[in-house]
Amino acid sequence: MLLPALCFSQTTEERKKIASQSDKVGNTILLTELRKQENERKIRLENYLKSNPEISKVKKFDEIGTKELMDVLPNGELIFAKTDNAGAAITARATSLYNGGSLGLNIQGQGMIGGIWDGGSVRSTHQEFMVGGISKVLLMDGASMANHATHVGGTIAAQGVNSLVKGLAFNASLNSYDWTNDLAEMLSEASGGLLVSNHSYGIGSLSSLWFYGAYDSRARQMDQICFNNPFYLPVVSAGNDRNANEAPGSTQIANKGGYDMIFGHGNAKNVITVAAVQNVASYTGPASVIMSTFSSYGPSDDGRIKPEISMKGVNVRSTLYDSDTSVGFMSGTSMASPGVTGVVLLLQQYYNQLYSNYMKAATAKGLILHTADEAGFYDGPDYEFGWGLINAENAAKVIRDKNLISNRSIIEENTLNNGSTFTKNILSNGLEPLKISISWTDPQYPGQNSGTVDPTTKYLVNDLDIKVTSASGAVYYPWKLQGMGAPYDPPTNNSTNDVDNFERVDIPLPAGSYTISVTHKGTLTNGTQNFTLIASGGNFSTLSTADQIAKSDKLDIYPNPAGDWVYFKNNNDLEASVVILDMSGKLLKKETIKNGKISVKELVKGNYMLLYSDKNKEQSFKFIKL
Numbered sequence: 145m146l147l148p149a150l151c152f153s154q155t156t157e158e159r160k161k162i163a164s165q166s167d168k169v170g171n172t173i174l175l176t177e178l179r180k181q182e183n184e185r186k187i188r189l190e191n192y193l194k195s196n197p198e199i200s201k202v203k204k205f206d207e208i209g210t211k212e213l214m215d216v217l218p219n220g221e222l223i224f225a226k227t228d229n230a231g232a233a234i235t236a237r238a239t240s241l242y243n244g245g246s247l248g249l250n251i252q253g254q255g256m257i258g259g260i261w262d263g264g265s266v267r268s269t270h271q272e273f274m275v276g277g278i279s280k281v282l283l284m285d286g287a288s289m290a291n292h293a294t295h296v297g298g299t300i301a302a303q304g305v306n307s308l309v310k311g312l313a314f315n316a317s318l319n320s321y322d323w324t325n326d327l328a329e330m331l332s333e334a335s336g337g338l339l340v341s342n343h344s345y346g347i348g349s350l351s352s353l354w355f356y357g358a359y360d361s362r363a364r365q366m367d368q369i370c371f372n373n374p375f376y377l378p379v380v381s382a383g384n385d386r387n388a389n390e391a392p393g394s395t396q397i398a399n400k401g402g403y404d405m406i407f408g409h410g411n412a413k414n415v416i417t418v419a420a421v422q423n424v425a426s427y428t429g430p431a432s433v434i435m436s437t438f439s440s441y442g443p444s445d446d447g448r449i450k451p452e453i454s455m456k457g458v459n460v461r462s463t464l465y466d467s468d469t470s471v472g473f474m475s476g477t478s479m480a481s482p483g484v485t486g487v488v489l490l491l492q493q494y495y496n497q498l499y500s501n502y503m504k505a506a507t508a509k510g511l512i513l514h515t516a517d518e519a520g521f522y523d524g525p526d527y528e529f530g531w532g533l534i535n536a537e538n539a540a541k542v543i544r545d546k547n548l549i550s551n552r553s554i555i556e557e558n559t560l561n562n563g564s565t566f567t568k569n570i571l572s573n574g575l576e577p578l579k580i581s582i583s584w585t586d587p588q589y590p591g592q593n594s595g596t597v598d599p600t601t602k603y604l605v606n607d608l609d610i611k612v613t614s615a616s617g618a619v620y621y622p623w624k625l626q627g628m629g630a631p632y633d634p635p636t637n638n639s640t641n642d643v644d645n646f647e648r649v650d651i652p653l654p655a656g657s658y659t660i661s662v663t664h665k666g667t668l669t670n671g672t673q674n675f676t677l678i679a680s681g682g683n684f685s686t687l688s689t690a691d692q693i694a695k696s697d698k699l700d701i702y703p704n705p706a707g708d709w710v711y712f713k714n715n716n717d718l719e720a721s722v723v724i725l726d727m728s729g730k731l732l733k734k735e736t737i738k739n740g741k742i743s744v745k746e747l748v749k750g751n752y753m754l755l756y757s758d759k760n761k762e763q764s765f766k767f768i769k770l
Contacts, residue, residue, distance in 0.1 A: 155255070159337030162502060166335045167372040174368055178328040185215045192216040212263060212323075214347060219595075225263065225323050225347045232299060232483040235424045235456035238312050240537035241490050247540060248728035249494065253301065253313030256489045259321065259333050259341030260297055260482075264290025266320040267465040272302035272309060273318075274468075280317035285329070287322030289465045295474050296344050298463030299482035300489070309462050309471045312486025313493075323347075327362070331369050334376035339492050339502060342485040343380040344478035348408040353392045353399075355407045357445040357628070358593040359603045363412040367588040370414035370505060374585055374674065377505035378415040379485045381477035382406050382451040383440035403527055403631040404598075405440035406450050413586045413603065413645050416488075416509050417442075417450050419529055420457025420480040421519070433519035433533045439477055442527040445593065446602045447627025447643045452513055452530040455480040487512065487536045495543050497731055498755055499762070500721045504557055506645075507676040510583025511555070513646050514678045515539040522634035524623040524650070531648075542680045544729035548753065548764050554679040558662075560608065562671045566662040574655035576682030581648040582610045582662055584675040598628055602643055606673040607665040609640045612649045615657045622647035640665075654681070699761060701754065705768035708745040710754065715740040720758035727751050744769055 192213075193199060199213070215223040233239050241251040260266065266273070267289045268281040281297060301318050304310030319338075321329050323345055330341060347362055348355040370376055385393045385405045396405060410417045420439040424432050436458050442450030457480030464470040488508055495503050503511070516532035525531045545553040560566055572578050589603040612620040624641040626633045641647050642665065651658070662675065700713040712720075722742050724733040732752070735742055744752075747769045754765045 158496070158502070162337035162339070162375045163335060165374060168335070170368075170372040171331060171335045174365075174372065175328060175331055178331065178365070182325050182328060188216045189213065214324075221349050222351060223348060224350045225345055231423050231425060232456045232460055233310070233312050236312065236483055236487050236534050237427075237537040238487055238490060241494065241540050247537065247544075248726065248730040249540070250730070251490050251494045251497070251540070253316030253486070253489050253493060256313060256316040256493050257319065257338070258300055258313070258316055258485055258489055259319045259330070259338050260293065260300065261321045261323050261326045261330070261341060261343050261345075262290065262293035262296055263323055263345060264288055264293045265322065266297035266318060267294040267463070267468070268320065270294065270298070270463050270465070270468050271305045272298055272311075272463050275303065282317070282319050284319050284321045287324075291465045292344070292478065293320065294465040295460075295462045295472070296342060296478060296482045298471075299460060299479060300342060300486045302463050306469070306471055311462075312483050313489040316486070316489050327365050327369065330378065331373075334369055334373035337375070339375055339505075340377045340379060340485055340488040340508075342482045343378055343409065344476075344481050345381065346383050346408045346410060351392060352595075353396055354593065354595050354597045356392075356396050357404045357411060357443065357598065358407060359411055359445060359589060359601075360408065360594065361592050362409045364588050364592045366409045366412035367414050367586065370412075370585055371587050374504050374506070375502060377488060377508055378409070378412075379481050379488065380410050380412075380415050380417050381481040382410055382417050382419050382442075384420075384438040384476050385440045387438050401632070403441045404443065404445075404628065406442050406444065411444040411448075411450060413448065414505065416452050416484060416512065417530075418477060418481040418484050419451040419454045420475070420477040421454045421529070421533065422458045423456050424533060427517050427533065427535075430518045430520060433517070433529065435528060436475070438475075439480075441631070443625065443627060443631055444603075445598055445628065446604075447625060448603075449525050449530060449625060449644055449646075450527065452509075452646070453484060453516060454519055454529045454533050455483040484512070484534060487534055487539075490536060491539055491543065494540055497734070498543065498723055498725070499546075499757060504585070504674070504676065506583045506585045506674070507555060507557060507678075510581055510646055510676050510678050511539050511542060513583070514579060514581045514648060514680070515542055524635035524637065525625060526635065527625060527631045540729070542678065544725070545680070548766075552684065554677060556677045558675055558677060560662060560664060560668070560673050560675055562668040568660045568677070569657060570660065570679065570684050571657050572651075572654035572684040573682055574653060578651040578654040578658075578681040578684070579648060579679065580610065580612055580651075580660055581646065581678040582608060582675050583646045583678070584608060584673055586645040587669050604643055604645060606668050607642055608645075608647070608673060608675055609663050609665065610647050610649060611640070611661050612651065613659045613661065620649050620651055622649050654684075699756065699763050701765050701767060704765075705770045706744055707770055708743060709741050710744055710767060711741045712756065715758070718758040718760070720756055723755040725753040725755070727753065729753075
């Protein structure tokens, strides 16, 4: 069982590095709580089934749908787990990252591992998961094979023996779990260094209206797992209730016009909730993105933007469990979320390849929302498509351009202290729209909804705010939506956002200098809040005094143009990671140096980018090889 992990997984050292930043004490306390709740759930369920022998615990619906009775609350309310069924790589623009793609990279999921929880296990012996006689899918809890899980797993990682079903991250591997006891298993994986997992199902009451939009116990516990383990990002399906013909779904549609239909862990703050759209062969504008007939709309009860991102979920061809070669089509947000999971794996791989570390979950999530293509009737986000259609190519470009001297982007993982203000000054040339975002993993809210329809509680704990001020004094605020009162209204950007833990400021025609300010309302729980700042759009440079270094102490490279060697001035013989890319961003060389120089003998004549990182600084350069 160890051999596939050694062949396909992230290195042990990489997982240990991620795990070292988890809250071990918090995880131990949470695991004890989850185990206690799991034992109580089993007892309640066993007693109910004994008293009601006519009730079937697991039911099938549609062609491949599964509904399983998970719990019986003390008030008699039944809780079910239900699968969300209704050219993914092309729609997501992931093909640009592949070998031979437009970015000139070779990012295909190599060495990456994703988690999948579903209503059964992936068929691990399918030809799409067998490499050299070994399956790259590990069955973690012995659950029986399921069609739904196998299809979802293929969308993430099918290797493309049959080219028609190649997954988004087709060189990645998977850990496959059944959805029973998922929270405790997720906590274990997250604390061990797992970066991303897929959850194409919802769990909640299927008889009451209150659970739509609710920040319930599952949403709260998902948030706690993510907060304790800051690199872990769950990707969940939005659900397919918008065409429900039975109560309570049909009642909710009649009452809300298709809005406020997401439930369970889909309403957690720290996950990505995914909507399903039709195939987008070529994005030419918002009209290119056509919503499916079934994908559930938000918002959450407190008006947060749900879903957050859109992905192809209509007529997705992938692996099936009938045989080791069978494939077929399925539709649903279940088919959309694994596409996003695959993109997260690709982006994490690329970031680690360039910068020798992985992104925190807030960074990965923020990057996907920051670079999404516009969809829907209005500019900005909505409760249907979220921030728009996922664009892996745009996200990869922002990663590539991080810290470049020109045509640059910013990806900074920062910490805001209680009562403080973070500022950064930038200069933009106005040739492209400027986007500036903040994203953070918010602590779990202390309470939860357990039966109230549409409460007015706001579940954001640490309320960070971003605004951008021009040299002339004009102030630009982030997008925000209107909440339950007017879910169909366009977004505004004329004041602060007090519900979302991702905020984006868009400046259509920037010109001149701007000051980015990040503050917070109230008192920060725990005294600090980690957040990620992302900025992109044309040619801009930073002007913050904190970024200025005395010329005599500034790191530099010489000679430039270079012959056989590039030397680092003021490196002080520190151990450093040096990456050399061609101008498309393709990795050519990665080396750890200890003597302040790197050989470039093997490079052909031309222009190159160099990324330097030591314990004190990150910097980038352009140089010419003679």
